Amino acid sequence: MKHLVIVGGSKGIGKAIALQFLETHKVTNISRNEPDFTHQYLTHHSCDVLNEDLPDLEQPIDYLIYCPGSINLKPVGRLKLDDFRADFEINVIGAVKTIQKYLDNIKKGTNPSIVLFSTVATDLGMPFHASVAASKSAVEGLVKSIGAELAPTVRVNAVAPTVTNTDLASKLLRNEKQEENMRDRHPLKKYLQPEEVANMASFLCSDKSLSVSGQVFKLDCGIVSFKL
Helix, strand or coil, rough: CCCCEEEECCHHHHHHHHHCCCCCEEEEEEEECCCCCCCCEEEEEEEECCCCCCCCCCCCCCCECCCCCCCCCCCCCCCCCHHHHHHHHHHHHHHHHHHHHHHHHHHHHCCCEEEEEEEECCCCCCCCCHHHHHHHHHHHHHHHHHHHHHHHEEEEEEEEEEEEHHHHHHHHCCCHHHHHHHHHHHCCCCCEHHHHHHHHHHHHHHHHHHCCCCCCCCCCCCCCCCCC
């Protein structure tokens, strides 16, 4: 049975990914909060990735998925330098720390894969996204650089979703009017559900994507690609 290590698998997209893998994989979840679900194949480690040492794991890791992120939307004049630092820490430094910690375990995995998360805001210029777009652009550069360095042993890719119906995006979807406006902004007249993002992460870990590395997959509901 293959082994997934997921950072941030207790809520939102991470939870959807963990639940999808649990029927057929051993899942090690690392997050500050305990998940509200249990399973015979689930192991949880409570850990603040940025401020605490990550747990030692002895077994090989076939898949590593780093889910933590931020949605810090403010006019650039109101963003403090600490906002940029905080977004960079959670999106980039946390991912680097995790990859460095478990790299030897990953190299011992079977067809190992690393999946990180970006955002459509790196391609689509949107007001108030300066801090998150800057940090997620760094994630995309990390994917390409580390993917080249670890080839052919380890594949490295990223998923870049548009707005997804999670607690993290609750301020953007806090009432029916906002939900309707968000759907209307997207050419496919929808925004994402966590399970849809989990499907892409699952694909990037599977043997169906053995020829894919260094790529950023936009789950954009058409908002980046189309102008209608």
